[in-house]
Amino acid sequence: MTANTSDQKYRGKLAVLYEGQGDIVLFQQLAESLAVPLYQSLNPDVQESFFLSWRDGCLKLLDRDLLKKGGLVVNIEPRNGEQRSWPAPKQGALAQSLGRKTRTVVDATTGWGQDSLHIFRMGYELLCMERSPVMTELLLDGFKRLAQQDWMQRLNLQAPGLLTGNAIDLLANLETRPDCIYLDPMFPPKRKKSAIAKKSMMILRDLLGNDEDKEQLFAAALRAAGKRVVVKSPDYAKPLGAKPDEIFQGKLLRYDVYFKG
Ligand SMILES: C[S@@+](CC[C@H](N)C(=O)[O-])C[C@H]1O[C@@H](n2cnc3c(N)ncnc32)[C@H](O)[C@@H]1O
CATH class of the missing domain: 3.40.50.150 (Vaccinia Virus protein VP39)
Structure with missing residues (x-):
């Protein structure tokens, strides 16, 4: 995916964070495609408040609160109460x-x-x-x-x-x-x-x-x-x-x- 004008929205807000795990090339490609910086550590000069990082095999979105706690992913598990069959009942x-x-x-x-x-x-x-x-x-x-x-x-x-x-x-x-x-x-x-x-x-x-x-x-x-x-x-x-x-x-x-x- 190439950077487009909507990416301007992320400038100063979002960065990709490489935490020493996984192939750094993937992180570089992600940072490039979103036109955002790639960091390998968060020093006090880092101004962004949102970060993307692969953790536990999932791409996660983090804010500063979530950096220690885990991060948000696209959850592919059925919601509470949803039947675990396919197709689930249309209810x-x-x-x-x-x-x-x-x-x-x-x-x-x-x-x-x-x-x-x-x-x-x-x-x-x-x-x-x-x-x-x-x-x-x-x-x-x-x-x-x-x-x-x-x-x-x-x-x-x-x-x-x-x-x-x-x-x-x-x-x-x-x-x-x-x-x-x-x-x-x-x-x-x-x-x-x-x-x-x-x-x-x-x-x-x-x-x-x-x-x-x-x-x-x-x-x-x-x-x-x-x-x-x-x-x-x-x-x-x-x-x-x-x-x-x-x-x-x-x-x-x-x-x-x-x-x-
Ligand atoms: C409230 S969220 C949707 C949440 C979603 N229903 C779910 O279950 O996770 C709205 C999303 O729609 C996207 N969106 C809003 N207007 C859009 C548009 N005109 N074209 C494409 N995406 C749009 C936003 O970028 C945002 O990610």
Whole structure:
């Protein structure tokens, strides 16, 4: 992947950290592709607050708090309560919002891939999109680990496809219309520092900011979807579009569903 203008966002914020383990060439390539510095130790002059490093065989995103504690990865394990079979039953608010007749889904805001992987494990045909080069690297690492799982190989399954770029453009160039386009853009928090916001989402907001173009993304999704668009929103946020055709309530969030006319 080559550096692009969105990488400017990371200047002074993000670096790659080599901690003496693994092939340094991989770390160099990652730093180069993201146009960020590579450090082998953190001396007091280091100004960046976020770091990427391979630890325990996974690419991890760290902030200064996490440097000692481990780091955040794309977690490929099923969520609590999710059945460990493939395909897992299409149950719960997310599956209901995707619709009973849906086969193909595009997740246009993949982020940490947790909704994507849930959708994938329920057996939908899934294509992922993500514009942040950092999140793309973390997702590629997670999808590579997923492809190596015994159950994936036994069932001869491929990890989901991943397109990097702004989904507003990517959706306009899809060759076939997916039944459903799924959106989970970053909304501003209700309070400045929400105690209940997950660390993974807080770090994403700190690194990438809010997704200010979500209305344009929603419009692009409505144009490109075959049957429906689903928007995951915090329960306090206004719907992205007009009144949703259906709403499915989750814990502190809701899925707003818009049918194609
Ligand atoms: C709130 S996070 C999504 C979390 C995700 N649903 C999960 O389960 O981990 C939003 C992500 O969408 C990405 N995103 C937002 N707008 C986008 C766009 N127009 N094109 C591509 N990616 C976008 C952001 O970079 C961010 O990584």
